Amino acid sequence: MKELDPLVFLSVFQEMLGPILLWLMILVIVAGTVAFVALLFKERTINSKRLVRAELAGLVGGGLALVLMANVSSSGFTDAGGPADWFLIALVFGLGLAGMAILVYTVMGWRSRPTA
Amino acid sequence: MYKDALATILDDSGKAAVSRRSFLMFGAAGAGSLLLGPGSAQAAAKIKSSARIVIAGAGAAGLAAASYLANRLEGAQIILIDARKEHFYQPGFTLVAAGIKQSSYVVSSTREYVPGGVELVEERVVEFDPEGNKVVTESGKPYAYDFLVVATGLKLDYDAIPGMDTEQIGNNGLGSIYHSPAKAEATWRAMSDFADKGGVGVFLRPGTEMKCAGAPLKYTFITDDHLRRRGNRGKAEIIYNANNKALFSVPIVHEKVRMLFDERGVKVNYERILESIDLGKKLAVFKTPIGPVELQYDFINVIPPMRAPDSVRNSPLRWQEGGWANDGWIEVDKHSLRHKRFDNVFAVGDVAGVPKGKTAASVKWQVPVAIDHLVATIEGKESTAHYNGYTSCPLITRLGQAMLIEFDYKDNLTPSFPGVIAPLEELWISWVMKTMALKPTYVSMLRGRA
Numbered sequence: 115m116k117e118l119d120p121l122v123f124l125s126v127f128q129e130m131l132g133p134i135l136l137w138l139m140i141l142v143i144v145a146g147t148v149a150f151v152a153l154l155f156k157e158r159t160i161n162s163k164r165l166v167r168a169e170l171a172g173l174v175g176g177g178l179a180l181v182l183m184a185n186v187s188s189s190g191f192t193d194a195g196g197p198a199d200w201f202l203i204a205l206v207f208g209l210g211l212a213g214m215a216i217l218v219y220t221v222m223g224w225r226s227r228p229t230a
Numbered sequence: 231m232y233k234d235a236l237a238t239i240l241d242d243s244g245k246a247a248v249s250r251r252s253f254l255m256f257g258a259a260g261a262g263s264l265l266l267g268p269g270s271a272q273a274a275a276k277i278k279s280s281a282r283i284v285i286a287g288a289g290a291a292g293l294a295a296a297s298y299l300a301n302r303l304e305g306a307q308i309i310l311i312d313a314r315k316e317h318f319y320q321p322g323f324t325l326v327a328a329g330i331k332q333s334s335y336v337v338s339s340t341r342e343y344v345p346g347g348v349e350l351v352e353e354r355v356v357e358f359d360p361e362g363n364k365v366v367t368e369s370g371k372p373y374a375y376d377f378l379v380v381a382t383g384l385k386l387d388y389d390a391i392p393g394m395d396t397e398q399i400g401n402n403g404l405g406s407i408y409h410s411p412a413k414a415e416a417t418w419r420a421m422s423d424f425a426d427k428g429g430v431g432v433f434l435r436p437g438t439e440m441k442c443a444g445a446p447l448k449y450t451f452i453t454d455d456h457l458r459r460r461g462n463r464g465k466a467e468i469i470y471n472a473n474n475k476a477l478f479s480v481p482i483v484h485e486k487v488r489m490l491f492d493e494r495g496v497k498v499n500y501e502r503i504l505e506s507i508d509l510g511k512k513l514a515v516f517k518t519p520i521g522p523v524e525l526q527y528d529f530i531n532v533i534p535p536m537r538a539p540d541s542v543r544n545s546p547l548r549w550q551e552g553g554w555a556n557d558g559w560i561e562v563d564k565h566s567l568r569h570k571r572f573d574n575v576f577a578v579g580d581v582a583g584v585p586k587g588k589t590a591a592s593v594k595w596q597v598p599v600a601i602d603h604l605v606a607t608i609e610g611k612e613s614t615a616h617y618n619g620y621t622s623c624p625l626i627t628r629l630g631q632a633m634l635i636e637f638d639y640k641d642n643l644t645p646s647f648p649g650v651i652a653p654l655e656e657l658w659i660s661w662v663m664k665t666m667a668l669k670p671t672y673v674s675m676l677r678g679r680a
Contacts, residue, residue, distance in 0.1 A: 122671075125679035129670030187665045188330045193630030193658040198651050202659045 143213075150216050153223040161223065168219035175214020176207040276304040279608045284375035286355045286365055288312035290320070290676065291579025291593045292381035293343045297678025298601040299379075300345040303608070308347065309373060311365070313354040315340055317676075321590050321668055323407050324445055324626065326414040328452045329422060330665070333411035343676040355382065358545035360572040377574045377604055380560055382542055384441065384580040384588070387535045392506040394532060403429075403512055406532040407449060408441075421529060425456040428465025429528025432514055437473040437503040438535040438557055441580050441588040444623035444635070446470075447477065447487055449531050454494050455628040468495070469525065471502040471516060479586065480641045483625075486654045490627060504532065536588075538581050547575065549583050559583030564639065565616050567600035574607070576600040585639055587621025590668075594675050595620045620644055624664035627656045634660040 128136050154160070183206050184190035191203045283299060285292045288310050296310050322336040344350045353367035364374045386408055388394050399406045400416025403424060407414045424431060431453055435446040450470050457463040470477070470491060477491070477498065478484045491498055502516040502523065507530070514525045536557075542548060543558025547569065550561065560577035561570045564584040569575035578596045580588040599617040606613035619639030624632045635653050636644045645653045651660060674680035 122674065122680045125674040125677070126667065126670045129673045130666065183662075187662045189630035189658060189661055189665070191658070193661065195631050195656045195658055196652065198647075198655075199658040201650075202662065 142217075146213075146217050146220060149224065150220040153220055157223065164219055164222050164226075168215045168222065169211075171218040172211040172215030175218075176211035178214075179206050179210025277302060277605060277609055278304050279306045281376045281608055282307045282374065283309070283377045283379065283604075284365055284373050285310045285379045285381060286312075286358070287381035287383055287579070287581070288314070288340050288344070288350065289317070289381060289383045289579065290590050290672070291383070291597060292379070293317070293340070293676045294593055294597040294678060295379045295381055295578055295601060296348045297343075297345045297676065298597055299604075300347050301678050302601065302605050306608075307349070309349045309351060309375075310344060311351045311353060311355050311367060311373065312340060313352055313368070315352065317343065318411060319669060319672060320441070321664075321672065323411070323414045324448050324452070325665065326411060327405070327407040327417040327421065327449065328626075328629065329418045329456075330629070333415040335669075336411045336414070343673075345678065354541075356541050358541060358547055360546055360569070360575055363574070375574075377607075378572075378576070379600065379604070380542065380547065380575065380577040380581055381579045382539050382581050384536045385539045387438075387537050388532075390535045391504060391532070393508050394506075394534070395509060398509050399532075402509060403527060403529045404509055404532065405529060406534070407445070408533060417531065421453055421456065421531075424466070424529035425453065425460050425462060427528070428457070428462045429467075430526060431466060431468045432471065432525050432527040432530040433469065434471040434502070434504050434514075434516075434531070435473050435533050436535040437517075438537060439554070439559065439588065440533065440536045442623065443479060443587075444625045446531070446533055448626040450496060451490070451494070451625075451627045452629065453529070453531075454496060459629075463495075467497065469497045469499065471499045471504070471525075473501070473503050475500050480635070480637045480643070482641075482643065482654070483635055483637070486633070487625075490656075507532065536580075542581055547572070547577070554583045564619065565599075566603050566613070567596055567617060568603055576604060584619070586619050586637070587623070589621050589623065590672050590675070591620070591622040591636075594671075594680070597675075622646075624660055624668065626661065626664065630661055631656040631658055632660040632664050633657070634663065 131139065180191055194200060194203060283306055285295050292310060292312060296308060299308050317338045317340045319336040322331060325331040326333050326336060341350065353369060355365045356368050357366040364372045366372050388396050396409055398404050399409060399413040400420050403420055405417035405420045407417050433446060433450040450468060454468055457466050476484045477487045502518050504514060505517040505522060506515045512527050514527055514530055516523045516525060537543060538548060538558030542560060547560045548558040549555040560581055560583050562568060562577045562582050562584060563570055567576050567578055567582060569577065578600050579593050596617050599615040602615035603613040620636065622636040625635050626632045633654055633656055634651050636646060638644050643653050645651065651657060671680050
């Protein structure tokens, strides 16, 4: 781990998740982001009611991310022993929160198109 | 324009770091090229050669060497020789013996990692003849070579402990995690039984060089934790027997482990080497400076002496004098992994007679260096690649925490994430790396991609 190389990261993630899950995840992230940005452009505003609901769902997403992490690592955030661990917990929770919030906001937005 | 730029980069392929950075500067086009395959710049600049290269041993080191050679050379005949059809992910053995993973977690097949263009011979090398530039397999078939990479791994010398019977691992308080995936799982059953009942737990390490010198310590910590989780730590005594005057060869790590053992109530004996064992009476006899000392145990984790395989030990490849001659480790330059007397021979992995780590992390950093020297020789050039002894050991200190210890020949700590992941701190993130990231990284290494 002396040098950080994007290829190594890609290869390691592919081994970790398997090629199907990896590309599926990348697809969801890319498609979700594109759909989100497209929605923003289309609506030209942020729907605050929808945002609050998406953020609430995001909290659940953050929790789920931590549970998933605990499962695959045979351990949990209760094992945290130092600042790096708190950072990791915040990162996992944050990614789960942001991912879920964006997805929920986007899905709700596109589904409620007729009323917009 | 893109083509011209690409050509410029490829010409520059000797300086991989620079060329990769240049690749990145091409934005989308560059990113596309990055996805083509591992080390694109390197792979594109394959060297034509008709060399015949034999790799003896298809474990972590042999497979990684085969992948690196296949990535670098075109037209070379690469022959990988190993009788074992199964591949073992050895860094996972501790997790199996800890009850965290099933034995299937560490077992796969050798064949699935053999790169295209490499011939796998499913036989064992029984004779090395570096003067005649050939090896001979069990069936008596000779394989001549221009270059030889020895990656046979080592021999677990259970026979050197009178009274030891590997068939009994898992029974009557006898554990031994190194033997095999099945025995690692059997060890877990024996240890779990001990954690239920308590008693005397005896831990040790051999007096020889060994693979992953952190593993005996890890298993002591893990057993302590299982006892605590079941509320039985008060009913148990844990005794760790070090072979010399240190718990770990890196002084600063020794001190940290000494403090942790003290804190957890692990009793430490120094200069004790397991001499014999009576499995029926559950009695271990240790060689000490004051004569043989007996220890009654309820659970013991036997780690046998480790030596080079007989075929290597009986060959001219081994060290001729010094501490490593007797156990047969191969006499290589510790920075290039090239044999000191036979220019066309390299040794990587456990069998290499170099100080420090015999770990997957050592393999990861040794193989690219050795292969770079080998390929440079084919090209008639000199390689500047240099192995500084880097190795790493995610030293589990309890379930859910580990210390990410990385060090080199000079006993320096060489943290990969300085200021973020402290090497001597018990952290969850280090455990997460061990359980989640290590195996994918290892498999990437076998495929020559990491």
